[in-house]
Amino acid sequence: MTFKLMIPNTEGELQQELMDDEARILAGGTDLMVQMRSGKVAPTRVVSIKKLERLKEISDLGERIRIGAAVTYSELQRSHILQEKSPILLKAIRQIGSLQIRNRGTAVGNIANASPAGDAVLAMVLSEARVEIMGPKGERHESIESFIIGPGRTTLSTGEYIRAVVIEKTDDWQSLFIKVGQRNAMCISVASIGVLRKGKEVRLAFGSVAPVVVRAHKAERFFTREGIDGTKLGEFVERCVESISPIDDVRASSWYRRQVVRGELMKIFGHPDVGGTDVT
Numbered sequence: 001m002t003f004k005l006m007i008p009n010t011e012g013e014l015q016q017e018l019m020d021d022e023a024r025i026l027a028g029g030t031d032l033m034v035q036m037r038s039g040k041v042a043p044t045r046v047v048s049i050k051k052l053e054r055l056k057e058i059s060d061l062g063e064r065i066r067i068g069a070a071v072t073y074s075e076l077q078r079s080h081i082l083q084e085k086s087p088i089l090l091k092a093i094r095q096i097g098s099l100q101i102r103n104r105g106t107a108v109g110n111i112a113n114a115s116p117a118g119d120a121v122l123a124m125v126l127s128e129a130r131v132e133i134m135g136p137k138g139e140r141h142e143s144i145e146s147f148i149i150g151p152g153r154t155t156l157s158t159g160e161y162i163r164a165v166v167i168e169k170t171d172d173w174q175s176l177f178i179k180v181g182q183r184n185a186m187c188i189s190v191a192s193i194g195v196l197r198k199g200k201e202v203r204l205a206f207g208s209v210a211p212v213v214v215r216a217h218k219a220e221r222f223f224t225r226e227g228i229d230g231t232k233l234g235e236f237v238e239r240c241v242e243s244i245s246p247i248d249d250v251r252a253s254s255w256y257r258r259q260v261v262r263g264e265l266m267k268i269f270g271h272p273d274v275g276g277t278d279v280t
């Protein structure tokens with residue numbers, strides 16, 4: 001693999017580099033390097049963002065938190081704002097890779113990589129994240145749900161890059177993040193489930209069970225309208241399962257993935273004491 005490594009000093013220079021269709025941003029490199037080594041991608045220019053200090057900022061915006069594109073998972077874990085205001089993102093990060101991966105990998109890289117198994121993506125979908133995008137036509141903002149359009153696919157066009165992601169503070173919601181994998185550490189999930197709950201309001205998102213991380217909007221509305229007492233619980237869980245479209249792959253069958261989601265939801269919402277959940 002041969003490529004030119006570019007290390008711009010300003011965002012203006014970064015934008016210039018990205019006008020080349022064959023250029024790719026290097027943040028932590030934990031996805032990009034693996035993909036280049038396997039031949040899945042072969043950029044001629046790799047553009048590092050490590051010298052761009054403004055992309056390393058975490059800012060408190062009042063109701064929201066802005067996370068720059070070069071902020072690593074470990075930096076997020078050490079951030080007081082995150083510790084106090086986004087328990088769901090911290091719970092997801094704790095389950096990501098190893099210490100080495102968290103020291104290099106970024107939450108924005110997780111978004112740009114657009115994997116349906118993205119753990120930080122799942123937490124950010126629940127936090128109604130908005131992606132801040134910079135490009136030749138200026139700045140634009142898009143919800144994370146519409147920004148990721150398929151496995152490895154986003155709405156980014158030539159010359160555009162993600163500058164930051166802005167998430168809602170969710171410290172007044174109860175939160176839960178569950179990752180079901182073939183082993184406890186360093187695994188890509190068979191299914192992942194994230195829940196936020198505040199009284200009659202609930203937000204639910206699922207990973208690894210559809211082409212993208214999905215929010216169960218219909219089931220959420222059902223929960224608020226009908227509650228989950230008695231027979232309603234089964235109906236609620238089936239509405240959640242309707243929002244997913246898993247496939248068979250080397251890690252699990254689609255049937256098994258549906259069963260995992262069904263079983264975990266019954267545990268979470270049916271039996272408050274099971275699984276150590278703090279949602280119900």
Ligand SMILES: Cc1cc2nc3c(=O)[nH]c(=O)nc-3n(C[C@H](O)[C@H](O)[C@H](O)COP(=O)(O)OP(=O)(O)OC[C@H]3O[C@@H](n4cnc5c(N)ncnc54)[C@H](O)[C@@H]3O)c2cc1C
Pocket residue numbers: 024025026027028029030031032033034069095096097098101104105106107108109110111112113117118119120160161162163186187188
């Ligand atoms: C051993 C191992 C274990 C892992 N475990 C997990 C896990 O448990 N959960 C999980 O979700 N992921 C996991 N990953 C995947 C990876 O660590 C994450 O997706 C990480 O968040 C990627 O961030 P990065 O900064 O390393 O991205 P990079 O690899 O630098 O970039 C990823 C992609 O995004 C693009 N990109 C990066 N930043 C920008 C930007 N600002 N604007 C536009 N495009 C950009 C790059 O060009 C590239 O295409 C694992 C990876 C490895 C190697």
